[in-house]
Amino acid sequence: MRKGEFDSEMSPEPKKRRDKSAAEALQSLMRLCARAEKSSGDAMRLMRTWGVAEAERQGVLDRLVTQRFIDDRRYAEAYVREKSTLAGWGVRKIAQQLRLKGVSKDIITEVLATLDSDDARTRLTDKLQRKLRTTKAANDYELRGKLLRYALSLGYEYDLAMETINNLYRE
Numbered sequence: 807m808r809k810g811e812f813d814s815e816m817s818p819e820p821k822k823r824r825d826k827s828a829a830e831a832l833q834s835l836m837r838l839c840a841r842a843e844k845s846s847g848d849a850m851r852l853m854r855t856w857g858v859a860e861a862e863r864q865g866v867l868d869r870l871v872t873q874r875f876i877d878d879r880r881y882a883e884a885y886v887r888e889k890s891t892l893a894g895w896g897v898r899k900i901a902q903q904l905r906l907k908g909v910s911k912d913i914i915t916e917v918l919a920t921l922d923s924d925d926a927r928t929r930l931t932d933k934l935q936r937k938l939r940t941t942k943a944a945n946d947y948e949l950r951g952k953l954l955r956y957a958l959s960l961g962y963e964y965d966l967a968m969e970t971i972n973n974l975y976r977e
Contacts, residue, residue: 825857839875847908882917899961
């Protein structure tokens with residue numbers, strides 16, 4: 807046995823990716839969309855990775871939209887509800903992620919307008935109180951900076967974050 811011969815016999819051949827046709831992509835996306843909400847951007851990204859011809863992608867997407875498997879407004883509403891209540895994200899982070907998902911700016915603006923600012927303030931206060939218990943800092947200035955960076959990383963506006971941090975210090 808020559809050097810390297812054993813290795814090639816034991817390791818399997820890398821799988822060759824087979825490109826999907828438009829019909830196969832449509833069927834696959836229908837199954838995926840039946841299980842979970844997908845945006846039009848998600849569908850286009852999946853078709854690109856599956857190797858669907860560029861000329862056929864839009865036709866597949868149009869059929870999915872027509873048959874209501876994909877609805878960007880419905881997707882955005884579910885996304886906003888999940889990320890604001892369960893993950894505790896702020897408006898800026900949610901909007902950024904929806905843009906990355908391929909949702910139009912008009913839909914994002916419309917859906918985010920339905921969020922209650924008092925709920926956002928309450929969620930941020932809860933998040934910051936939890937963070938305050940676990941954050942170590944040498945002084946108040948450093949602690950406020952860490953809390954502010956945390957609030958901004960969650961996608962809350964600067965003014966709301968500062969107001970909430972100041973309210974925590976007053977209590």
